[in-house]
Amino acid sequence: MKGTNIGEFEELVLLMVGVLYPEAYGVSIKNEIALRSSRKPTLSAVHAVLQRLQQKGFLKSEFGETTKARGGKRKKLFQITAQGSKVLEEVRSMRNELWDQIPKVALSGFSYQRPL
Amino acid sequence: MKLFKPPKLARKFLLWHCDPDLLEEIEGDLNEEFEIISKRDGYRKGRLFYAFETIRFVRMYKPKKRIKSLNTMDMLLNYFKLAFRNLRKHKAFSLINILGLSVGLACCVLIGLYISEELNYDRFHAKADRTYRVTRLFKSSDGGAGLHLSRVAPPFATYMKEDFDQIESIARFVNYGGMVKYEDKIFNETSFLWADPEIVDILSFEVIAGEIRNGLGMPNSVVISESASAKYFGGEDPIGKTINYDNEVDLMVRGVFEDFPQTSSFQFDLVGNMNYVISSFGGSQEVIKMWYRNQFATLFILKNNADLPQVEGGLNDFLTRHLGEDATDGNELQIQKLTDIHLHSNLADEQGRNSDIAYIFIFAAIALLILVIACINYMNLATAKASNRAKEVGMRKVFGAAKGNLVYQFLVESVLLVLISVFIAAGISLLTLPAFRSFTGLELDLGRLLTGATILKILAFSLLIGILAGSYPAFYLTKFRILKVLKGKVSAGSRNASLRKILVVFQFTISIILVVSTIVVFQQLNFIQNKSLGYDKDQMMIISSNSELQQNYNAFKGELTKLAGVRSVGGSIFIPSSQLLNSQGSAEIEVNGELKSTGVGLKDLSVDHDFLTTYDMEILQGRNFSREFETDTANFILNQTAVKRIGWDDAEDAVGQFITYGGVRGQVIGVLKDFHFESLQSEIQPVILTLNTRRNGALSVKVEAGNIASTIDQIEDIYSGFAPNFPIRFNFLDERFETLYQTESQRSELFTVFSGLAIFLACLGLFGLTSFTVIQRSKEISIRKVLGASVNQIVGILSKEFVMLVVVSMVLAFPLAWYFMGDWLAGYAYRIDLTWVPFIAAAIVAGMIAFLTISIQTFKAAVSNPSDSLRDD
Known part of the structure; x- marks a missing residue:
């Protein structure tokens, strides 16, 4: 097992799979990311991440229906596995913990230069 | 709706590199996106997107899963098992195939052996790559190759050594076979070579006993091959033993060398020193003048870094320097690689069996x-x-x-x-x-x-x-x-x-x-084999002459003619089926008392009075040599080809003309119908017949058909009366022609x-x-x-x-x-x-x-x- 840590883009894709359920496949994920964030990932980047996440066991997939635009090729629909949601939870809780521990003053722009 | 098609090449590329398990989803997604982009931004953009994206997908490349099997060996064994089963199952097919292939392969092996043997000729000599032979080409009057001699006259070697720096060593050898005696053993040797001792530097003689190089240099010495040694001396030590050559000279065996392999153009059995030949011709002052005696095989090696074209370029000058201004008319000296002799030349009078x-x-x-x-x-x-x-x-x-x-x-x-x-x-x-x-x-x-x-x-x-x-x-x-x-x-x-x-x-x-x-x-x-040769070759018995017989030549001839079974006896220097080797160059004709060169190289054949009648050759014009005319020894008979080449219109014109040939001035007394003296592979040569009643190499005896055996007995009896020291050597002409082909x-x-x-x-x-x-x-x-x-x-x-x-x-x-x-x-x-x-x-x-x-x-x-x-x- 390749370790349970996930990267930022991996997390994003994983979240998108959840958001788009049950219609999460390469193109829709890519478009969703483009829509919701300012970044424009390439299709191959999304596919590579999906593949990696599946290998790590965070995603599972099955073939879905086909459309005319796809030239007879079926979609591959992704779902988050239990393990995947656990990882998302962990990331989230770790983040929350960290947020909670940041002193207010650190965020409000404390400076040593300026005397009180 | 417009139909968008993804670029073919890009798709092929994707198919090639993409993991087949992932192909469907990827291709589907690509198609979908391609369509979206094409609709939004235009077909061109879409195609561009598709192309780039297929390249980007290379990142997902995984080496294809192969069953890099653990069972390669087992599979191989399995293949063999299956193959055997199949061969057994289809017996007829297997048999046909195996039979055909093995016969074909066997042919290849045998022919391969044959070819490799032929290609390896003369390559065993250590210096074969820079060994050359001197040959002489006499062109016919129309400029084509008339006669290409593999041997040249003795002075060439002497002068070439002097004139060409590039030559490291040059040697001649000549074959004068004869009768060789050791104690009570007598053999007629057709091959007895007399050579310059330098031959040992050029060709690779492997010493078995005694000395070869020095041994050959000593007077009255001979070096012999291993097989000759076994033939004469059996198990005895041959070194120091004395053999006798032709009842003329005693020669001491100084060395024994290994037999040359069969892949040699030259075979040496018994080799004596050239000096003996020179002295029998009257010493080196005489031999150096014998420009016409083209009997000496001449080989040389070039110095290690010498250039052959330089030697070749100097040959014409060389000829004119020694033989006068017009020496290069109608003939030239040529140089030939030793290793080319067997397959790339087919010259007159080769010693060995030449191929092509x-x-x-x-x-x-x-x-x-x-x-x-x-x-x-x-x-x-x-x-x-x-x-x-x-x-x-x-x-x-x-x-x-x-x-x-x-x-x-x-x-x-x-x-x-x-x-x-x-x-x-x-x-x-x-x-x-x-x-x-x-x-x-x-x-x-x-x-x-x-x-x-x-x-x-x-x-x-x-x-x-x-x-x-x-x-x-x-x-x-x-x-x-x-x-x-x-x-x-x-x-x-x-x-x-x-x-x-x-x-x-x-x-x-x-x-x-x-x-x-x-x-x-x-x-x-x-x-x-059946073409009419222009003379009668049947029941023709050929007896080789020798020094003892020469002395009683005419008496012996007379005795033979008296036999009932003998129709006639003729003598000549060469016998039909062998080659006409002697040529004293071209004849000169007299036009209004002035000599004019014809440029026609004539082959000369010396015969006695009875040669033409024995062979039943047809005289077209004029007459045969006759005992009634004393001066016939200086007269000539030509064949039709010679007449034609010289330029006379027909036989009638030729008869009575005076010509000079080999320094002798004489009259043409007759013209012969063309006859095939040599093998039918070669064209009829211009021949000039001269009269020689005393020293002729061979006697042709026309015997009556029927009872030939008893005639031969009688001839043998008479022969031993005249030449008791030389065993008789004879064969029949038709057999000689058979061996020719x-x-x-x-x-x-x-x-x-x-x-x-x-x-x-x-x-x-x-x-x-x-x-x-x-x-x-x-x-x-x-x-x-x-x-x-x-x-x-x-x-x-x-x-x-x-x-x-x-x-x-x-x-x-x-x-x-x-x-x-x-x-x-x-x-x-x-x-x-x-x-x-x-x-x-x-x-x-x-x-x-x-x-x-x-x-x-x-x-x-x-x-x-x-x-x-x-x-x-």
Whole structure:
């Protein structure tokens, strides 16, 4: 097992799979990311991440229906596995913990230069 | 709606690199996105996107999963097992293939041996790469090559050594055979060489005992070969023993050298010092003037870094310097590599058996063609069997065999077949080698072939043949689609019937060409051997003369003529069937009292008064030499060719003219009708006959037919009375002519054997194919019979196709054969005309054999009981 840590883009894709359920496949994920964030990932980047996440066991997939635009090729629909949601939870809780521990003053722009 | 199509090349690229498991989703996504972009931004953009994206997807490349199997070895063993089973299952096919291939390979081995022997001539000499021979070319009056002598006059060597810095060493040798005596052993040696001691520096003499170089340098010495030593001295130590040459001189054996291998153009048995020859000619002052005596083989080696063209360029100057301004008219000196002698030159009076590079090519081509025919048999039968095996292939594919596995399986099968054939071929060639050896008269050193390197080469070669022969069936069979095959949709190997037909036509074309050639070669040889020579060669007994007989030459002749069984006796320096070697250059004619050079090199033949009558040669004009005219010793008789070349209109013009030849001025007293003195391969030379009544090399005795044996006894009696110290040496002229064509007839017989083999192999293939077709069509045949077809009709139906193939082959083969044989015949001065006879004969032979081969199978099929093949359904 390749370790349970996930990267930022991996997390994003994983979240998108959840958001788009049950219609999460390469193109829709890519478009969703483009829509919701300012970044424009390439299709191959999304596919590579999906593949990696599946290998790590965070995603599972099955073939879905086909459309005319796809030239007879079926979609591959992704779902988050239990393990995947656990990882998302962990990331989230770790983040929350960290947020909670940041002193207010650190965020409000404390400076040593300026005397009180 | 406009239909958008992704770029083809990009898609191909994707198919190539993409993991097949992921292909569907990726391609689908790409298509979808492509369509979106194309609609939004235009087709061009879409295509661009597609192209770039396919390249970006390379990031997902994973090496394809291969069953990098743990069981490679097991699979290989399995392939062998399957191959063996298949060979056993199809016994007839295996037999035809193995028989064909092994015979073809055996041919290749034998011919290969023969060729390697021929190519290795003279290469064993350590300095062979810079050893050269001096030859002299006399051009005919029209500028073509008239007479190219392999030997030159003795002064050339002396002066060339002086004049050319580039020459490291030069040596002459000359053959004066004679009678050699050791104690009570007497042998007539046809080969006794007298050589300059430098010959040892040029050619590689391996010393066995005593000294060669120094031994040859000592006066009255001889060095001998190992076999000569065994012949004269048996087990005794030969060094220091004395032998006697021609009752003239005692020579002490100073050294023994290893016999030269057979692959040598020059054979040395007994070698004496050149000084003896020089002194018998009256000393070196005399010999240095003997520019006309072209009897001395002259070899030299160049210095290590010397340039041959420099020597060659200086030869014309050299001639004019020593022989006067017009010395280069009509003749030139030439230089020839030692290693070119055997295959690239065919000069007058070679010592050894000369061959021709063209024959090497011909035999190599034949070997290759025979092998190709055998390979074609395999391919044809294998593809014909294809339909039978298509189901097997289909099943294997269903069980998960990849295409590669099946290709391997078929290749292993054919390689195995070839390997078995190689072993059988080795057996065949070992068994036939002694016969082949005695047939070709060559030693054919097997040791040279049995080195590790060549064995590896043979194995590699057979692997190659196996792969070549197996490749077609392997790739053809594995291409079948599983479903089609299993549904029985691949019909009886019909898809490649046309290819098989082409291959059969190819085989038969080659075979027919070979048959035609064989017949033409035989016709030509027959023609040569039976052509009228212009004189009577039957019942002509030739007695070699010697020094003792020379003294009583006329008395001996007189005694012989008195015998009842002897019709007449003539003497001459050369005997028909040998070559006319002496030439004293060109004759000069007198025009109004002034000498005029003719530029026609005449060959001279010295004869006695009775030579022409003994041989029954026809005098066209003038008269024979006669005892009534004392001055005839200075007169000449010419042959027609000489008259024509000199430029006289006809025989009448020539008679009575005065000419100067070899420094002698005389009158032309007669003109002879042309006669073939030499082999019929060479053109008739211009000949000048001179009279010599005392010293002639040989006596020709025309004996009466019937009771020849007792006549010979009587002649022997008289002979021993005149020359008690020399055993008699004689033979018959017709035998001499037969030996003259020996190599030719050997070659033609070899040719026959190989063309026979080619036909045999082609028929083997045809046999296999017909039997296959008959099996395929057995149901059809049975139904036809049931419906009332006669045996003849069925045989006809089945044979028609194959007979047509043979007919097509003939149509192809005849023009080719016509062309090749015309070319070959052009090499003969006297030749047959190409007629249709050999072609018709070949057509009948090939057609009959092919038809017999086919009808064995078709007839069997036609008489079989229809119920046998129909009851299964």
